[in-house]
Amino acid sequence: MKRYLILLTLEGIVLDVLFRPTTLIILSGLGYAAATLAMKAASSTPSLIAISAIGLCLCLAVLAEVLLLQRTDLGLAYIAVLAAETTIIILVASAIGEGLGLRDMAGGALVLFGAAVLST
Numbered sequence: 001m002k003r004y005l006i007l008l009t010l011e012g013i014v015l016d017v018l019f020r021p022t023t024l025i026i027l028s029g030l031g032y033a034a035a036t037l038a039m040k041a042a043s044s045t046p047s048l049i050a051i052s053a054i055g056l057c058l059c060l061a062v063l064a065e066v067l068l069l070q071r072t073d074l075g076l077a078y079i080a081v082l083a084a085e086t087t088i089i090i091l092v093a094s095a096i097g098e099g100l101g102l103r104d105m106a107g108g109a110l111v112l113f114g115a116a117v118l119s120t
Helices: 002-018 021-044 048-069 074-095 102-119
Strands: none
Touching: 021 048, 021 074, 048 074, 074 102
């Protein structure tokens, strides 16, 4: 019985962390960013696997965003997810060697600045 209660407590903690707005923002941003990367892969060699990955990533991102919208306002959720996705895409683009020009960096900075202004 004690073991069962410990498992329920751990499950509650995990679910509590999983459904926090910050976690949902990150999960949604990761889902959209992963879908974007799958689209990049599919643009050079379209395949059923790449298209399936795009669909799966978008479904997971939308699920996280729907759960987020149950907990926060639409405006804040939209800007926060956009900022998370932008940050992830900029980091991944740099990591895979895709050039980011001054204009790209400035656009990313404006998105992040806007998110910071709205979150205060």
